[in-house]
Amino acid sequence: MPHISTNFDGGNIEVVDASDPQDLQLKIVKDEKADHFQWFYFRVTGAAGVPLRLRVLNAGEASYPKGWENYRACFSYDRETWLRAPNTKFEDGVLEIAHEPDVNSVYYAYFAPYSMERHHDLIADCIASPRVEYSRLGATLDGQDMDLLHISEGDAPAGGRKQCWVFARQHPGETMAEYLMEGLLGRLLDPDDPVARALLAKAEFWVVPNMNPDGSRRGHLRTNASGANLNREWLEPTMERSPEVFLVREKMRATGVDFALDVHGDEALPYNFIAGAEGTPSYGDEESARQARYEAELVAANPDFQTEHGYPVPAPGKANMTMATNWIGENFGCLSMTLEQPFKDNADAPDLEEGWSPERCRKLGEGCLAALYRVIDEL
Numbered sequence: 001m002p003h004i005s006t007n008f009d010g011g012n013i014e015v016v017d018a019s020d021p022q023d024l025q026l027k028i029v030k031d032e033k034a035d036h037f038q039w040f041y042f043r044v045t046g047a048a049g050v051p052l053r054l055r056v057l058n059a060g061e062a063s064y065p066k067g068w069e070n071y072r073a074c075f076s077y078d079r080e081t082w083l084r085a086p087n088t089k090f091e092d093g094v095l096e097i098a099h100e101p102d103v104n105s106v107y108y109a110y111f112a113p114y115s116m117e118r119h120h121d122l123i124a125d126c127i128a129s130p131r132v133e134y135s136r137l138g139a140t141l142d143g144q145d146m147d148l149l150h151i152s153e154g155d156a157p158a159g160g161r162k163q164c165w166v167f168a169r170q171h172p173g174e175t176m177a178e179y180l181m182e183g184l185l186g187r188l189l190d191p192d193d194p195v196a197r198a199l200l201a202k203a204e205f206w207v208v209p210n211m212n213p214d215g216s217r218r219g220h221l222r223t224n225a226s227g228a229n230l231n232r233e234w235l236e237p238t239m240e241r242s243p244e245v246f247l248v249r250e251k252m253r254a255t256g257v258d259f260a261l262d263v264h265g266d267e268a269l270p271y272n273f274i275a276g277a278e279g280t281p282s283y284g285d286e287e288s289a290r291q292a293r294y295e296a297e298l299v300a301a302n303p304d305f306q307t308e309h310g311y312p313v314p315a316p317g318k319a320n321m322t323m324a325t326n327w328i329g330e331n332f333g334c335l336s337m338t339l340e341q342p343f344k345d346n347a348d349a350p351d352l353e354e355g356w357s358p359e360r361c362r363k364l365g366e367g368c369l370a371a372l373y374r375v376i377d378e379l
Contacts, residue, residue, distance in 0.1 A: 001046065002024070002047040002052065003042050003046055004072045005045070006042045006043070009044075009217055010039075010041050010114075010116075011030060011308060012028060012042070013026050013029065013041070014026065016057060021050050021052050023053055023055065024055065025321065026054060028056060028058060028059070030060065032218060034229075035219075037058075037063060037221055038062040038063050038110065039112050039221040040109065041089040041110065042349030043105065043107050043315075044107075044108065045104055045313055047101050048201075052097075053096060053097075053098050054097040054099070059095035060094065063221060065093075067171055069090060069268075070344060071344050072086060073085045073088045073095075073097045073108055074108065077106060079113070081110040082354065082357065082358065085098070085108075086352070097135070099299055110343065111174075111175050111176055111265070112176075112202065115158075116228075119210050119216070122178075122209055126149055131189055132149050132150070132189065133152075134148070135148045137248065138243060140243060141214060142218075144213040144214060145213070146244060147208065148207070148208055148248075148251065149185070150204065150205070151189070151207060152189055153201075153298065155308065162204075162379050163206065163255050163256045163258045164203045164204065164205045164206070164258060164259040166184060166205065166208075166260075167208035168181050168208070168211065168262075169211050169212050170231045172210075172214075173215075175265070176342075176343070176356065177248070177361075178209055179240060179362055179365075180339075180365040181209040182361075184365035184366065184369060185209070186368060188337030199352050199369060199373050201370075202376050210231055211230060212224050212241065213244075220355055224242065226242070228242045229261075230244055230245050231264075232322045234249065234321075236322075244370065259334060260324075260325070260329070260335070260338075260375050261338075261339055262338045262339070264338055264340050264341070266341070266343070272339070273306060273338065274295055274338065274340070276337050276338075277326050279313065279317065279319030280326050290375070290379075291337060293375050294372070297371035298368065298370075298371040302363060304346055304360060304363070304367075310340075335379055339368070341356060342356045343359060
């Protein structure tokens, strides 16, 4: 009889009934102290060659039900290569995954997971570079470290360098964001990469690969240990509710910000796109042109990015100032953007086997640096 478990980093599922492999009934668990849920990650053992029908009964009540439309679940045997289960369907509020595992241990997830152990490996790899200075900003509510990487090289030119901030996973279930960070950091720390070398002659980087360690480890979709949505905390963060934002915001005030990229994932839209600080009080023609130039350069650097599809643009003065991109753009007068990636696939260039994948995330991260190199003098 198959067994289902989640007692590992980022795991999330409740077993309702596992007595029939053809009707394994499951529910996604809500974020603690919040009503958000959509992230799932679980292991099935003892089912090699057994046709499974996994039914997520509460999928229709999830935070973003449209995220299940044309969605295919991820599965992996080794937790490195994540493929898509073609027989995934959403019907009558139930997400159904029909799959026959090849071996006796298989993992299923909303997107390729990014564990805190992998995060620690990423930090360890980065600090081996002479370009990196590591600092601990402080602690989360669960007592985890808030990791910051300061990346620079050589003496600063006259007038100083541009201060570039890149941060990811305010919403912990958006694991594609940290895979993008792997690509961005890998290129930025490559001593043989000419784009990285040219960028670091003009800019220094402040990188937070994971803004929400607690939510990541707990298997949350959107919130931290207190139930706070970090991307709605930027106007008045506190150490009691949202220390992650409070600590990063204070460091930004100390360094200044000329460029900010907040990396996310979107459940419903099958595209890579950017949302800027439109709608903030100071956003005007100059800010719009600067953002458009960056987006055009990113399209040129990586055609997986596009500008046709995205979020509705808020009316002037109607921006939500509790969001990172808006608060940063308004307070520092800089190019501030949110980069969204799909949970599903890139509809413009679909991959039937892997969908939008960790490797494509990494490549987009590399492209983000290429685009920045083309506009760095305009910041």
